[in-house]
Amino acid sequence: MNPHSLFASAAINIGLALVTLTLFSIFKKQPSFAPIFYARRLSNGQQIHFHDQTFSFRRFLPSVSWIPRAFRVTEDEILDSSGLDALVIIRLFKFGIKFFVVCSLVGLVVLLPVNYNGQDVPYQSYHSLDSFTISNITPGSNRLWVHFSCLWILSFYGLYLLYQEYDEILVKRIQQLQKIRHRPDLFTILVREIPICSEHKARGCSVDHFFSKHYPYSYHSYQMVYKEKDLEVLLSQAESIARKIEDLRERPTANKNKRETLLLDGSREDAVKISLHEDSLQVFCEKIRQLQHEIVIKQKELPVAFVIFKSRCGAALAAQSQQHSHPLLWITEMAPEPRDVSWRTLAIPYRILPLYKIGVVLAASLLTIFFAIPVTAVQGIAKYEKLKKWFPPVMAVELIPGLSSVMTGYLPSVILKGFIYIVPFAMFGMAKLPGCISKSKEEIKACNMVFYFLVGNVFFLSVLSGSLLDEIGESFSHPKNFPSHLASAVSAQADFFMTYILTDGLSGFSLEILLPGLLFWDVIKSHTVGRGTEKDPYLYSLPYFRIIPMVSLSVLIGTVYAVVTPLLLPFLIGYFCLGYLVFINQIQDVYAIVYETCGQYWPYIHHYILVAIVLMQITMIGLFGLKSMPAASISIIPLLLLTLMFNEYCKKRFLPTFHHYSIQNAVEHDELDAKSSQMEVNHEDVINAYCSPCLRPVNFLTSESSSTQPLVCSSSL
DSSP, rough: OHHHHHHHHHHHHHHHHHHHHHHHHHHTTTTHHHHHTTTHHHTTTTTOOOOOSSSSSSSSSSSOHHHHHHHOHHHHHHHHOOOHHHHHHHHHHHHHHHHHHHHHHHHHIIIHHHHHSSSSSSSOOSOOOOOOOEEEOTTOOTTHHHHHHHHHHHHHHEEEEEHHHOOOOOHHHHHHHHHTTSSSSGGEEESOOOOOOOOTSHHHHHHHHHHHHHHHHTTEEEEEEEHHHHHHHHHHHHHHHHHHHHHHHOOOSSOOOOOHHHHHHHHHHHHHHHHHHHHHHHHHHHHHHHHHHHHHHHHHHOEEEEEEESHHHHHHHTSSSOOOTTTTTTTEEEEEGGGGHHHHHHHHOGHOOOOOOHHHHHHHHHHHHHHHHHHHHHHHHHHHHHHHOGGGGGGGGSSTTHHHHHHTTTTHHHHHHHHHHHHHHHHHHHHHHTTSSSSHHHHHHHHHHHHHHIIIIIIIIIHHGGHHHHHHHHHHHOOOGGHHHHHHHHHHHHHHHHHHHHHHHHHHHHHHOOOOHHHHHHHHHTTTEEEEEEOOOOOOBHHHHHHHHHHHHHHHHHHTTTTTOOOGGHHHHHHHHHHHHHHHHHIIIIBBBOOSSSSSSHHHHHHHHHHHHHHHHHHHHHHHHHOOOOOHHHHHHHHHHOOOOOOOHHHTTEEEEEOOHHHHHHHHHHHHHHHHSOOOOHHHHHHHHSSSSSOOOOTTTTSSSSSSSSOOOOOOO
């Protein structure tokens, strides 16, 4: 890629971003679009006040007021309103800003002049941007020791930031656990593989006998999980009928363009339909209530139960202990919070979960293999000179001035971004299969799958696709040469990743905040089925599985290229600044927070960034080898070992506290309740919170139900 292609990509992306952000600033002022751009605030019952409720020219003027508003939002405000998980995403963007600002200073002030003056004779290469990279340094030159020193500096700075972030987020996690200490999950454990009681032939009494005997002072009660497959079908059918009734009631009963007789006929027809649907719904409700009682009476219990304890300490001790000499019986762990429970997956037998996991690994592997086709095709477009040799008719592109620059600079990154957009959703669907007990664990598993997919396909496959089969074959036959092959391929792909960062940042984040898909659907709905009805907010949960891996990949790309191609680093600062602004807005106004894990996403983010630092060091080992500097290559090995030792230290110092509710914190929170004048936790509310939604009272015929208690609960006091 030449500079013209890079400039073409930058110009197109900047232009699209400006247009998109301008449209966003205008649409955000329109009251009709409030269900899209203020979905979270409306769902929380907040009133959105627009300065101009009536039509005025001012409402159609672009503004940047959302930008200073985003900068004014503090971390404490995000923590209070959205929780620590949402704050972790913002801290990821802030980490990127802090890390790449220093990298840019080192790269532009120190490395860039060294690279540009690396040869007495100007370096001639198809990659004309190579004069600004380490490729321009003469092999064996002492100038390479500058790169060596910068590698050590940036590595230690990255590790320092990682340690600081881990420590600060751990402190916030402990504080957040204290703040939410009355939440039901802190008193509850999930028990799986419960044996049937030999005396009563039921699992419920088995739970009561077991925990009454082994935890006589802290055990309180239990809540069984039941087989509810048939009940779920009836509930979905009843909900469908209830929605039809609601739509008919909300249908406008007046239309100025129709005659009065037609109005009366239409109203009568709707009334008849509503009456018929209500009768049908009443029948479904009776069937549902009857089936709910049958499920409990016939004891259609699953070998799964939620066990509630009188204290947090009792629950924490039970969750972290082996309950039985047979390790596959009475398997315990802390229960997820009630809104985070994945009820569907609790029905999957624990012993067959490994089969589900193998199936998911195979499916993800097949998707990765098939994705190699579009990635290789994209790199074929980016390598225009090689493409002309393979397919001569493509030279016709040169007949149109500037088209070749657009094709090689902008088109490949857009095509690649389009292909990988569907990947997180596909991986999230796969992550639901292995039987995770909570939605948060499903998203965390999806984060891992998406990240490694992107590293394997977008990064490694892109850098190796210039001579894909040769490079892979050489790497397998001579694994010791992998660093040098990786280094040469990474150096050649710097220009492509510049355009990828531009496209993912400018176009990707601007489309994220505009939400064009919802806008398009809202316009269609407003002019068809939803005409004249009040709009409900378009509320969706914060997509951690999509945001975290994508941003982590950009961290990886920037880290690997920090010493190789310093010219890439300023683009990354813009990327993280824009992402910070966009997701402050989305978290505050758009996305719903459907659960809170108190920062359990951060250990995975820490791991992703550490992988990036390790890859940077391995790449530099190979590059110094290619540049005839074996002493520098060997000297990086201690740095690599220090990085791996740092990772092991963090695993022992921080990770256990993220995976467990420590006994110390549990006891402190119990003592805090004992000393304070606050009311004790109502354990009956805890039991009811873990009653399956399918067993709760159903009343679709009224908008509000006076009954909030579950239909049944299995408990023993």
